[in-house]
Amino acid sequence: MMNPTNTLTLNSQPFNPATSKVAVLGAGIMGPGIALVFAEAGYRVTMCEISPENLDKGMASLRDSVALKVSEGLLDDTQARQIIERVDARVGIEDTVAQADLVIEAVSEKKEIKQAVFQTVQKLAKPHTVIWSNTSTLNVFELIEPDMAGRLLVAHWFAPAHIVPLVEVVGDGGNTDRLVTETIDILKNIGKVPVRLNKMINGFVINRLQRLLGREIFYLLESGVISPEDLDIAVRASIAPRMQVLGVLQRYDFTNLNLSVRNFQDPDFTDPPFEAVPKYLQDRVNEGRLGVGTGAGFFDYQGRSSLEMQQERDRHLYRVLEALGEYVDGPRPVR
Numbered sequence: 001m002m003n004p005t006n007t008l009t010l011n012s013q014p015f016n017p018a019t020s021k022v023a024v025l026g027a028g029i030m031g032p033g034i035a036l037v038f039a040e041a042g043y044r045v046t047m048c049e050i051s052p053e054n055l056d057k058g059m060a061s062l063r064d065s066v067a068l069k070v071s072e073g074l075l076d077d078t079q080a081r082q083i084i085e086r087v088d089a090r091v092g093i094e095d096t097v098a099q100a101d102l103v104i105e106a107v108s109e110k111k112e113i114k115q116a117v118f119q120t121v122q123k124l125a126k127p128h129t130v131i132w133s134n135t136s137t138l139n140v141f142e143l144i145e146p147d148m149a150g151r152l153l154v155a156h157w158f159a160p161a162h163i164v165p166l167v168e169v170v171g172d173g174g175n176t177d178r179l180v181t182e183t184i185d186i187l188k189n190i191g192k193v194p195v196r197l198n199k200m201i202n203g204f205v206i207n208r209l210q211r212l213l214g215r216e217i218f219y220l221l222e223s224g225v226i227s228p229e230d231l232d233i234a235v236r237a238s239i240a241p242r243m244q245v246l247g248v249l250q251r252y253d254f255t256n257l258n259l260s261v262r263n264f265q266d267p268d269f270t271d272p273p274f275e276a277v278p279k280y281l282q283d284r285v286n287e288g289r290l291g292v293g294t295g296a297g298f299f300d301y302q303g304r305s306s307l308e309m310q311q312e313r314d315r316h317l318y319r320v321l322e323a324l325g326e327y328v329d330g331p332r333p334v335r
């Protein structure tokens, strides 16, 4: 159930598009998508960078995402223009941090960079200003001074941030309980699907699941059990649509829990050996095959640009989410 904008608060201050200012720090892969979500919800957003080139690229990426929404019939030209007008671009973060009510940190995943950003917020931001960190793996609560406690939490988005609905929200225990609740209300209000994590764990939830799955994926490929093409077909034709309907847990209820116990007990079902970095993955990196950005990864993109590949991905994601909206918006656990 979406909260009306006029009841939203952040750190006990009213939070709404008419009066609240949002700063997005970092215009790499994640920043532009996050900025777009807030701008689409009517907020004035300033996206900041240390690198002027990356700021230009980030703004171009935001405009490309808006143009794709127009071509998909999700926005009209007037809405598109208004959204882009709501986003300012700045090199440097100080002035913007000083004026913001919400600072969203999507800077490079390096401890010292995040720590410097938190110090700037502590020094320059208004006393009520809250900072959401988009860190993927760092325990950011260890990087702040004690008097910042209660103003920082993790709101972890997924790429592409303006399309994938989930945001994992994690606070720092009792200090941030209320802030987590307010954050969840704001995220719902701007159309995201937030979930609350009850405690900090590195990698949060979804990246931990993906990491574990990755170990098995690279083991199967390395062992020659299946080709990369067939592996992706197999997943798309089985667990991907089923997970969309049943999540990962409710599936067990349909399978019968006894059968699942027997599967875990099966001595012939061996787990993959632990490799710090799976060789199958490292080999591609050593060959310079890093993915769509370099024209090849596990698959060959035959000269197609990363923008073209991303737009194709995003078009398919819009279709899938449209078709399965009700399953994205609310889980249906058996009670």
Ligand SMILES: NC(=O)c1ccc[n+]([C@@H]2O[C@H](COP(=O)([O-])OP(=O)(O)OC[C@H]3O[C@@H](n4cnc5c(N)ncnc54)[C@H](O)[C@@H]3O)[C@@H](O)[C@H]2O)c1
Pocket: 025, 026, 027, 028, 029, 030, 031, 048, 049, 050, 051, 054, 093, 105, 106, 107, 108, 109, 110, 113, 117, 134, 135, 136, 137, 156, 157, 158, 159
């Ligand atoms: N890429 C993903 O799929 C993904 C998903 C979820 C979370 N994250 C997390 O989000 C954060 C950003 O990830 P990304 O993939 O967008 O990184 P990125 O490397 O693409 O972009 C980071 C940007 O931050 C800029 N930057 C560095 N220091 C800055 C500063 N002090 N002020 C302003 N800008 C600064 C860099 O110039 C760079 O353009 C990271 O913490 C990452 O772990 C990434």
